[in-house]
Structure formats: C-alpha cells, structure tokens
Amino acid sequence: MEWKSFWEGSKDLSTLxxxxRAIILYIALIVATRMMGHRQVGILSGHNYLVAAGIVSLAAVRMVSxxxxxxxGIVxxxxxxxxxxxxxxxxxxxxRGIDRQPTVLMQGGRLLKANLLDCHVTLDNLLGQLRLKGAHNLSEIDTIVLEPYGKISVVKKPEALPVTRKQMNLPQQxxxxxxxxxxxxxxxxxNLHQLGLDHKWLLTKLGEQGITSPQDVFxxxxETNGTVYISV
Structure with missing residues (x-):
C-alpha cells in the first residue's frame, strides 16, 4: 500500500x-462528536444542525470517493x-445574538396568527406536534411556545390538568x-437484593403466571407502581 496515495487519495486505491480509510474517518467523527458534547447530539440550535449536516456530507464524500x-477530510x-x-x-x-429565541404561538388560549406565519408553522404542523404531546384539544391549552430547536412546549389550562396525589391528599410515593x-x-x-427481595418472592410471582423456572422467562x-411485568 502506497501511504501517500492512501492519505491524499487515488483512483487506484484497493478495497482494503x-x-x-472509512474506519479512520469514522473514528474521527466519533472523537469530534464527543468533543462537541451532548448539545450536538440533540441538535439544539441552528448552527448545531448545520455542523451535523456538513460533517455527514463531508464524511460521505470521503468514504465513497x-x-x-x-x-x-479529518482536518x-x-x-x-x-x-x-x-x-x-x-x-x-x-x-440573543447567536441563536434563535422561543416564539409564542398561542397565549391565553388564542392562536397568534402573525407568529405562526413568521415561523412558517402550518395548522397541520401544529396539530401534529400537539398530538405528540398528548394535547388533542386546542380549548384545553393556554400557551404554546415554539422552542429554538424546533419542538413545541405546551402549557394546559388549570382545569385540563390531571389531578395529582397532593391535590387528593394522598400519601406521596x-x-x-x-x-x-x-x-x-x-x-x-x-437489583433483586437492592430492592430487599429474594428468590422465593420472585419464584412465587413467576408461579402465579404458571412459570416454574426463571430460564423460561425473557x-x-x-414497575414503579408495584406491578411485576413478565414477558416469556
């Protein structure tokens, strides 16, 4: 293998x-991603997105050409x-000087049409995002905010919020x-011993489902509510 051609490129490079080259470039991408930290993985801002798109495009060209x-490429x-x-x-x-700011799309239960148009958010887009948040009825929502990273935050009206254990005066878990x-x-x-449990308790729970051996269980x-979930 000629090292100059290996590093600088040549149409006569072997498959090996x-x-x-692809492995070296992949390792470089991993190191660069680690250097950029968790923020890059989440793509929390415009420049994070551009860097991710640029690096992926660059790596693809170097890997196939x-x-x-x-x-x-590494540089x-x-x-x-x-x-x-x-x-x-x-x-x-x-x-405020580097990244975009959150934009309010609904306030006091009223959609802000000007902000929707300014952010190029259609009604179908908005309703789809709301469904992903478990908010299906606009009448139950007080505030909607479009975050800088493209997701929406939803604040429901007090009467549409679920009742909490504290409000019902139940003991806290x-x-x-x-x-x-x-x-x-x-x-x-x-995990079994950290929970203060033993094999006898575990086998009893399995026996309730007609299971005789732990080896038969996937x-x-x-779970947090005390339920024992079993899947064979």
Whole structure:
C-alpha cells in the first residue's frame, strides 16, 4: 500500500485501503462528536444542525470517493467541531445574538396568527406536534411556545390538568424507575437484593403466571407502581 496515495487519495486505491480509510474517518467523527458534547447530539440550535449536516456530507464524500484526501477530510471534521464548540460557548454567553429565541404561538388560549406565519408553522404542523404531546384539544391549552430547536412546549389550562396525589391528599410515593429482575433467563441478583427481595418472592410471582423456572422467562421487571411485568 502506497501511504501517500492512501492519505491524499487515488483512483487506484484497493478495497482494503478504502475500508481502512472509512474506519479512520469514522473514528474521527466519533472523537469530534464527543468533543462537541451532548448539545450536538440533540441538535439544539441552528448552527448545531448545520455542523451535523456538513460533517455527514463531508464524511460521505470521503468514504465513497477514493480520490479525495483523507487528511483534508479529518482536518475539516475537527475544524467544524471546533467552530461548533466556539459557537455553543458564545451561545451560552450571548444567546440573543447567536441563536434563535422561543416564539409564542398561542397565549391565553388564542392562536397568534402573525407568529405562526413568521415561523412558517402550518395548522397541520401544529396539530401534529400537539398530538405528540398528548394535547388533542386546542380549548384545553393556554400557551404554546415554539422552542429554538424546533419542538413545541405546551402549557394546559388549570382545569385540563390531571389531578395529582397532593391535590387528593394522598400519601406521596418516592420517585423511582422500573427495575429489571430477570433478563433473558438470568436473574439480576444486584437489583433483586437492592430492592430487599429474594428468590422465593420472585419464584412465587413467576408461579402465579404458571412459570416454574426463571430460564423460561425473557423479561421480568418491577414497575414503579408495584406491578411485576413478565414477558416469556
């Protein structure tokens, strides 16, 4: 393998050389993404989106074109990443100067037509986003805000909000996450003991479903409301 052609590109590169170039470029993309942090993964602003689109386009060209320079591709990837990190830093210092601002699309239960037109949001777009938020009736909504990253936030009217345990004077339950007890036939001993449970309790729960052995179960999960979810 001729290293100059490998790094600078050549139409005579072998398949092995193309594979190695693609692996190197992929690793560079991973490092650059790590450098840009969680903000880039979420694409929270306009410049984050442009960097992501630019890097993906650049990587695709370098991966499929043997005549393109691998070195220049890697340099551009990290230049893009550096510019993105700089703009993200400036965005935290002067958000009004770098990024877009939230736009109110509904206030006091009334749609703001001028803001909808300014943001190019159609009624179908808006209703689709609301359905994804579980808000199906405009009459139940007080405020809608279009966030800078393209998603909407919804504030429902007080009378449309669900009743909470506090409002019903019920005892509060500690916040928790569902816990896996068995996965693919293997008991998670750490989770089981952290919950203060034992094999006897677990086998009893399995027996209630007609299951005699943990090896016959794909997933057992203890949910936050105390329900034991079992999937064979």
């Amino acid at each position: 050389a193309l594979v190695i 043997p005549e393109s320079s691998l070195i220049s 551009i990837v990290f230049v893009y990443a550096g510019v993105n990190v700089l703009l993200s830093y400036l965005d935290t210092k002067w958000p 500690p916040a928790a996450l569902p816990t896996i007890l068995i996965y693919d036939g293997v008991i998670d001993e750490v 997933l057992v999960m203890l």
